[in-house]
Amino acid sequence: MTFGSPYLLLLLLIVPATALAVWWLERRRARYAVAFTNLDVLASVAAGSRRRWLTLLPLALFLLAVTAASAAVARPRLNVQQPSDRATVVLLVDVSGSMRSNDVKPSRLGAAQEAMTQFAEKIPKQVKIGLVAFSNGPEVLVTPTTDRGILLEGIQLLSPESGTAIGDAIGATVQVVKAAVGDAPRNKQGKIPGTIVLLSDGAQTRGTLTPLQGAALAKEAGIRIYTVVLGTNHGTLNFGGGYFSGGGFFGGGGGGSIAVRPDPVTLNAIAKDTGGKMFRAKTAAKVNNIYKQLGASIARRTVRREVSSWFVGAAALLLLASLAATRVTGGRLP
Numbered sequence: 001m002t003f004g005s006p007y008l009l010l011l012l013l014i015v016p017a018t019a020l021a022v023w024w025l026e027r028r029r030a031r032y033a034v035a036f037t038n039l040d041v042l043a044s045v046a047a048g049s050r051r052r053w054l055t056l057l058p059l060a061l062f063l064l065a066v067t068a069a070s071a072a073v074a075r076p077r078l079n080v081q082q083p084s085d086r087a088t089v090v091l092l093v094d095v096s097g098s099m100r101s102n103d104v105k106p107s108r109l110g111a112a113q114e115a116m117t118q119f120a121e122k123i124p125k126q127v128k129i130g131l132v133a134f135s136n137g138p139e140v141l142v143t144p145t146t147d148r149g150i151l152l153e154g155i156q157l158l159s160p161e162s163g164t165a166i167g168d169a170i171g172a173t174v175q176v177v178k179a180a181v182g183d184a185p186r187n188k189q190g191k192i193p194g195t196i197v198l199l200s201d202g203a204q205t206r207g208t209l210t211p212l213q214g215a216a217l218a219k220e221a222g223i224r225i226y227t228v229v230l231g232t233n234h235g236t237l238n239f240g241g242g243y244f245s246g247g248g249f250f251g252g253g254g255g256g257s258i259a260v261r262p263d264p265v266t267l268n269a270i271a272k273d274t275g276g277k278m279f280r281a282k283t284a285a286k287v288n289n290i291y292k293q294l295g296a297s298i299a300r301r302t303v304r305r306e307v308s309s310w311f312v313g314a315a316a317l318l319l320l321a322s323l324a325a326t327r328v329t330g331g332r333l334p
Contacts, residue, residue, distance in 0.1 A: 003076055005075050009071070012070045057325045059322075061319075064318045065314075065322060068311045076307050077304050078305055086180075086181050087127040087194075088144045088180040089123065090130040091119070092134065093112060096160065097160050099201060101237050104230060104232070105283075108235070117152060118292055121295075122292050123295040125146060126146060131154045134168070136207075138171075143180070144180035166266070166270075167213050170196070170217065177195075177196065178223075180194065181193060181194040191222045192223060194223050195223065195224050197298075199227075199228040200227070201231040201260065203263040215273040216273070225276045227267035228281055228291075231261070231281075233262070235259070237260050264278065
């Protein structure tokens with residue numbers, strides 16, 4: 001916390017000065033009581049001392065009110081998070097055939113759909129969210145919008161297909177973000193208020209652009225990419241009546257299975273090159289927590305905000321409580 005007028009914090013000296021004055025006055029009263037020779041009077045004084053802590057409550061509340069008021073006039077300021085102007089997030093989701101694997105329950109894609117639904121509920125309502133799916137190529141399912149109903153419908157329509165074209169998908173999504181953000185200025189880090197959250201479970205098997213070429217386009221546009229690596233190293237894809245090759249499923253042949261390992265190295269490089277961060281999810285609970293965390297943090301900016309009104313309100317409440325305490329306890333204010 002900082003203060004716009006820190007020199008006014010000297011007003012806080014009123015608090016210890018008042019407390020010291022009250023202490024001195026109480027000592028004088030105690031010495032005067034000792035001068036009495038009437039034992040009944042002395043007994044009443046002793047009994048009253050046992051309630052002294054209660055009669056001091058109004059004073060304590062009053063001093064807290066003075067403290068809050070003194071801090072208010074010094075114009076306190078806090079750094080707070082708020083949604084960025086024209087903030088846009090595009091969920092870029094791998095729907096290749098390997099997303100059928102059930103090493104993450106109920107399946108990799110099923111866990112991703114649940115996590116994205118939680119993400120939509122966590123992120124501020126004024127932030128626009130889009131949805132792009134990709135397998136052999138990218139497909140824009142939902143252009144960035146604040147209508148969460150449309151987004152949830154798009155999430156439910158996702159289904160596994162065939163290959164994995166990460167680079168082309170990033171390139172297409174960069175254009176979606178740029179169109180949604182428009183001419184919004186860049187921040188001090190050179191970033192626009194647009195973010196891509198890329199979820200994938202495997203290496204690239206299709207496409208023209210490489211993943212890092214796609215990342216270079218995002219970096220040039222000032223777009224951060226957060227990547228989520230979904231799946232375990234022991235994931236397999238079972239198939240029957242066909243075979244799986246190069247990320248695609250083809251008819252004919254016998255049944256069997258194939259290992260579908262995630263590719264954290266590539267996704268980490270994408271995040272690092274664009275100023276984002278990579279997350280690893282091996283369970284449905286983990287991917288859900290990742291998306292909740294992202295929903296609470298991205299598409300926000302830090303601003304310095306004066307919070308004098310908070311302290312004024314606290315001072316008013318404490319003063320009212322102090323006045324009420326004088327009536328209840330019989331105490332007094334200075």
